Amino acid sequence: MKNFDYYKPDTLKEASELLLKLDKSYIINGGTDVVVRLRNELMEPDALINIKEIKSLHEIIEEEESITVGACVTMNEMAHHKAVIHDFGILVDAVHYAGSGQVRNLATMAGNICNASPLADSATPLLVYDAKVLVYSPNGDREIPITEFFKGVRKIALEKGEIVTGVRINKYKSVKGVFRKFSRRKEVDLSTVCSSVASVDGEIKIAFGSVAPIPLRAYKTEEFLKDKELTDEVIKEASKIARTEVSPIDDIRASKEYRLDMVELSVVRGLEHIRDN
Amino acid sequence: MKYVGKSIDRVDGVKKVTGDLKYVDDLKLSKMLYAAVKRSPHAHALIKNIDVSKALELEGVKAIKTGKDVPQRAGLYLEDKYFMAVDRARYIGEAVAVVAAITQEIAFEAVKLIEVEYEVIPAVTNALDALKADAPLIHPQLEEYYHASIFHPVPGTNISNHYKLRKGNIEKGFEEADFVYEYNFYVPHVQHVPIENHSAIAQMDRDGSLTVWASCQSPYAVRQALSVAFNIPLNKLRVLSPAVGGGFGSKAGTTLEGVIIPLAMELRGHPIKLTFSREDEFVNAFVRQGLHSKFKTGVNKNGKIIAIKNQYVWDGGAFNEYGVNISKAAGFAAVGPYDVEHIWADSYCVYTNHPVGGPYRGFGMSEIHYGIEQNMDIIADKLGIDPVEFRRINAQKEGGRTATDSYITNCGFLECIDNAADAIDFNKVETPSGKYKLRGKGFAGGMKAPSMPTNVASSAIVRLNEDGTVYLMSSAQDIGQGSDTVLIQMAAETLSINPDKFTIKTGDTDHTPYEWQTVASRITYCAGNAVVKACEDAKGQLLDLASIKLGFHKDDLMLEDGYVKAKFYPEKKVAIGDLALGLTMPDGSGVHGPIIGRGSFIPPNTMNFDLETGLGVNPVAFWTYGAQGVDIELDTDTGEIKVLRVSSSFDVGQVVNPILLEGQLEGAIVQSLGTALFEELMLKDGKPVNNSFVDYKIPTADDMPEMIIIPVENPEKTGPYGARGVAEPAMIPTAPAIANAIYSMTGVRIATMPLTPERVKKALKENKETGRTYFGVDSDYEFHIK
Amino acid sequence: MKHKISFILNNEKITHEVESNKTLLSVLREDFDFTGAKEGCGMGECGACTVLVNGQPINSCMMLAVDIEGKEVLTIEGLSRGDVLDDLQISFIENGALQCGYCTPGMIMSAKALLNENPTPTEEDVKHAISGNLCRCTGYQKIVKAIMVVADKNNNQ
Structure with missing residues (x-):
């Protein structure tokens, strides 16, 4: 692992200024992706900027309409938070199988989405919740809908000097749904396909990971399901439409064909769950 | 017995749970x-x-x-x-x-x-391609290489060893058979994955x-x-x-x-x-050889197998210095634990431009049994005979013959079959846990001998201290299997000294005595014999001295709880510690000096086999037999398998330490389960593409089934206290048993490991669409070598 | 770039200088000779390097040492008090829950953290809690049992 400079600013402003000032500088948060990438020499930064000294990023703030999870809240802290468990069960389920317990004690949801892996575990629940990514920007804070946050493999909608400060999720009246992860091994594995299928305030929302360059919503399938009763036929047709909305590849974890089958299956089992519970 | 057969705590436990034990990288x-x-x-x-x-x-x-x-x-x-x-x-x-x-x-x-x-x-990245006449040669100078006389490299080819087994008359066997079946199987490269990477x-x-x-x-x-x-x-x-x-x-x-x-x-x-880094470990330590196997089986309608002709082609990788012996071991066990009159087997170890193949727990037996035990199941099904009964009919039994035509004088295989089947209620139908699920059972047997040269040696030294404590010295390595503890138990039994008075020293060629290798499930047996002999030697010296001291003939003395005692007057006794440095006479003179026992051991009567026929009267020290049953659940939509229960019964001769024995059998089951369900070192044109834990998965605690261990104790006559080795044999049956369970639930037979969700799902899907039931290996092969 | 950091290591206050690119694991092993934590993969997959930071198990190969500032680190060496072993260490020995011993320190630290947080876990909780610790020897059955024995003792107290 090459050496680099390391900064621990106390404020977002300082952190952002460092990012702008220093060449080849990156944010490090939980570090579970960054440290492995450093070890494997997939990144060779001149400087890393640790944002964990910024106190406000460690909070989970519950408001009447929403919950905001700070960027430095670890996955385990989030998954054990009462309000999060109460309102965002699909997210908690997804996080429960993200890496190992040891990883979840370091890793954060903000880091997970900023890493922008096509199979990010927390991405599909956030997509069906229509979460908002909160961003500190030198030009003033802004919010990015999660559906517009992912731009490609390891590419996100942040400008230079911008820092994700947290994720805000609306509290819905009723959410029914499931997160599903297909993997070679149940524990501590990467998804070959992951999905969230939910009825959010009566509207069906479906998201997939690991079947395209970015985690994505299946809008056509959602559109098809609008105002329809979930009969076996409707479910079957929806699952076929979902198949056309993704573009998986063959890789060492699974074939394109298997991934397409699991996309279909996710829709079938997800919708059946919504219907039967 | 006082110490043999008891679950004493492992002697290296405290050092390991405190992190105090220093491994090489430490x-x-x-x-x-x-x-x-x-x-x-x-x-x-x-x-x-x-x-x-x-x-x-x-x-x-x-x-x-x-x-x-x-x-x-x-x-x-x-x-x-x-x-x-x-x-x-x-x-x-x-x-x-x-x-x-x-x-x-x-x-x-x-x-x-x-x-x-x-x-x-040009590279050769498939063992079958390596056999083709125009294949590039990986070792053009093979002819010049020194090799042990029992191996048969074929210069001018990529064959590093060709073992032949010719028993009976194969043509006659097939003529006599009512039915003849042919099936192929493939087992890919896997890696051992010790949690400690190699270090030196x-x-x-x-x-x-x-x-x-x-x-x-x-x-x-x-x-x-x-x-x-x-x-x-x-x-x-x-x-x-x-x-x-x-x-x-x-x-x-x-x-x-x-x-x-x-x-x-x-x-x-x-x-x-x-x-080594983990990435190095996957590629630059040994890997398990890949195996292409092919079986032609002749069987009578009453279920008796008459003849088997088989071919094993081992993907030995770049160097086969060790792998050649795996191909030989596979030949010895060519048809598994079954008594077959006519056998024609060819086992080829082949050079490829792959990582170096070498010994892996089971030494070829897991790989060949993946084929053997599925082949058994397929034929049982064709004949309409219960798979367990079919194995009973054909099982090697006392009075029968092994594949190398040795007489079988000691074999608990039938008992193992019955135990393993009973422990999971093999014929009882279980209820699956959900609507997409199927539940079913599978069965497999297995056998293994210590695959070691006929003349390899062990030795041990025992030194007594004046306070009654003991040093035991051996170069048997405790690699986790518990040999330090087991050897102490046998020494303690022989000397009748409590195990907690022993310290064992191993692993230093300047100071601890010769041991060929800690491999082949041979340590309990070979090193155990050496230890018992060393202790008997020390015991002889103790009795001689005590005889002088106590005035009894040594035949009338015994060792008990740290003392030499007169058998009929146990109050007449002398502490072993008091004799440790020799006997002091009443006049102050000394006799004999420190007691040091020495023991040397070579397996008795094992001899070379005939190079042309592969047959031999006693080519191995012993065979260990066993059987396992599995109870699994399958999600038919995803292809995911959950192994719920595994029963495992092996004839271990004599249990030395029950908890350590269970540990060996349980560990073997889960390791084999990993190879069955997800392990494969993927090589694309010779390039490893999953050589890290991110993409090479071994089982976690979540994958662990409930495991039921039932030892059989049919003593090995040449073994120390009747014990024989089992650590490797225990790994053999799990993988084929899982494949057999899938068949029993779905009617789909998958001939290639591992049984990943994707591979299973694909077979189920095709079965539904076309009715196909047998999913053989991707490339069937035909080749002929003179 | 060197950083001066203060932290508590196995109940002892430490001030130490580290380079930015050193992991906690390498500092524990190389600078402090606490070699109980092992490197099995260097990528947070095997758990052999597990130590507790502020009571939580983490992979010390994935944490930069500079981040340990102000925190409390417990390694396997700090678990027992002198020669008085922790209940878990005793239970691992008595229940045959270790073989080669290489995963054992990390495994015990994960189990310790679980029992600290949840003294009476179910068997499923135990399996989930140690699923980030790979063991190639035991098949896990005896490890789960060793942890459950301590949990059952907690349950009866």
Whole structure:
């Protein structure tokens, strides 16, 4: 692992200024992706900027309409938070199988989405919740809908000097749904396909990971399901439409064909769950 | 018995639970330097030039060595291995140069600066292709290689060993059979995955003496190989194995030790350390050989197998110094634990441009039984006979013959079959847990012998202390299997001294006595015999002295609880400690001196087989038999399998330590389950594509089934207290039993491991669409060699 | 870039200088000779390097040492008090829950953290809690049992 400079600013402003000032500088948060990438020499930064000294990023703030999870809240802290468990069960389920317990004690949801892996575990629940990514920007804070946050493999909608400060999720009246992860091994594995299928305030929302360059919503399938009763036929047709909305590849974890089958299956089992519970 | 058969705590427990035990990579020695290795990026290439000049200029680099510095070949059975490629690289990852530097980071940086010029030549990345007449030769000089006489390399081909078994009259057998069936199977490369990666340190002093610390299973075998390769006399070469963090065969023989010795020879007085990364471990330690297997079986309608003709083609990788013996072992056990009159078997070990194949827990038996035990199931099904009953009908039994035509005098296989079937209620239909699920059971048997040369030796020394405590010395390595504890239990039993009074010392060729290797499930048996003999020797000396002291004939004396006692007057006794340094007479004179017991052992009566027919009266020390049943659940939509329960019954002869025995059987089940469900070292044109834990998955606690262990104790007459080895055999049946369970639930037969969700789902889907039931290997093969 | 950091290591206050690119694992092993934590993969997949930071198990190979500032680190060496072993260590020995011993320190630290947080876990909780610790020897059955024995003892107290 090459050496680099390391900064621990106390404020977002300082952190952002460092990012702008220093060449080849990156944010490090939980570090579970960054440290492995450093070890494997997939990144060779001149400087890393640790944002964990910024106190406000460690909070989970519950408001009447929403919950905001700070960027430095670890996955385990989030998954054990009462309000999060109460309102965002699909997210908690997804996080429960993200890496190992040891990883979840370091890793954060903000880091997970900023890493922008096509199979990010927390991405599909956030997509069906229509979460908002909160961003500190030198030009003033802004919010990015999660559906517009992912731009490609390891590419996100942040400008230079911008820092994700947290994720805000609306509290819905009723959410029914499931997160599903297909993997070679149940524990501590990467998804070959992951999905969230939910009825959010009566509207069906479906998201997939690991079947395209970015985690994505299946809008056509959602559109098809609008105002329809979930009969076996409707479910079957929806699952076929979902198949056309993704573009998986063959890789060492699974074939394109298997991934397409699991996309279909996710829709079938997800919708059946919504219907039967 | 007082100590044998009891679950005493492992003697190395405290050191391990406190983290106090120092493994090789934990050692920090003064003046230590760190090594890093430049590796070939090509599967097959000629090395034209190596330029180390830039790397040498890097500050902190102390020396660089290349293959030219170690031109001597080495090998256990066939001297075909170079520690570093000399003028030809034979697999991706082969060492071509090595750097020593003052820090690990500098060593890694220096490696990047080494420039190697290659001429890439055609590679062979499939064992069946390697057999083709026009295949590129991986070892063109095979003819010149020294090999043990029992192996048969075929110069001018890629065959490093061809073992033949010719029993009975195969043509007649097929003529007599009512039905003849043919099936193929394939088992890919897997890796051992000890949690400790390989590590070694080498230091040569100015007087030419070399010390090697290695995480190795067999310090004496390492000493021998290095002595030959580097021309260092054995008395100047000390190999220490302080602790081994799991081996499973990967740490048998030598792997990385020879790479750093050239550095140590130049940098006298500096210990040079090389530790593999996990990525290295997957490729540059041994891997399990891949196997293409083919079976033609003739059977009578009443269920008796008459004849089996089979071919095994082993993907041995770039060097087969060790792998040749796996192909031989597979020949000995050609048809598994069944008594078949006519057998014609060919087992070929074949060079490919793949990572080096070598011993892996089971030594070929897991791979061949994946085919054998599915073949049994298929035929049982064709004949309409219950699969367990079909195995009972054909089982090797006392009075029968093994594949090599040896008489069977001692065999608990039938009892194991019954135990394993009963423990999971084999014929009881279980309810699946959900609507997409199927639940079913599978069964398999297995056998294994210690696959070791006929004349390999063990020894032990026992030294008594004046306070009644004891030193036991052996070079059997406790690689986790618990040999330290088991050997102490046998010594304690023989000397009637409480095990907590023993200290065992192992793993130092300068100080602990000879042991061939810790492999082959042979330690309880071989080292155990040596230990018992050493203790009997000490006991003889104690009785002689006590006889003088107590005035009884030694036949009327016994050892009990740390004393020598008169059998009929137990109050007449002398503490063993009081005799430890010799006997003091009433006049103050001394007799005999310190008591040191010595024991040497070679398996009795094992002899070479006939090279033409493969037959032999007693080619192995013993066979260990066993059987397992599995109870699994399958999600038919995803192809995911959950193994719920596994029963395992093996004839161990005599249980020495029940809890350690269970540990061996449970560990073997889960390791085999991993190979069945998800393990495969994927090689694309010779390039490993999943050599990390991110993409090579081994089982976690979540994958663990409920395991039911039922030992059978049918004593091994030549074994210490009747014990025989079991650590490897226990791994054999799980994988085929799982495949058999899938068949029993779905009617779909999958001939290729691993049974990933994707592979299962694909077969189920195709079965639904086309009715196809047998999913053979991707490339069926036909070949013929004179 | 060097950083001066203060932290508590196995109940002892430490001030130490580290480079930015050193992991906690390498500092524990190389600078403090606490070699109980092992490197099995260097990528947070095997758990052999597990230590507790502020009571939580983490992979010390994935944490930069500079981040340990102000925190409390407990390694396997700090678990027992002198020669008085922790209940878990005793239970691992008595229940045959270790073989080669290489995963054992990390495994015990994960189990310790679980029992600290949840003294009476179910068997499923135990399996989930140690699923980030790979063991190739035991097949896990005896490890789960060893942890459950301590949990059952907690349950009866």
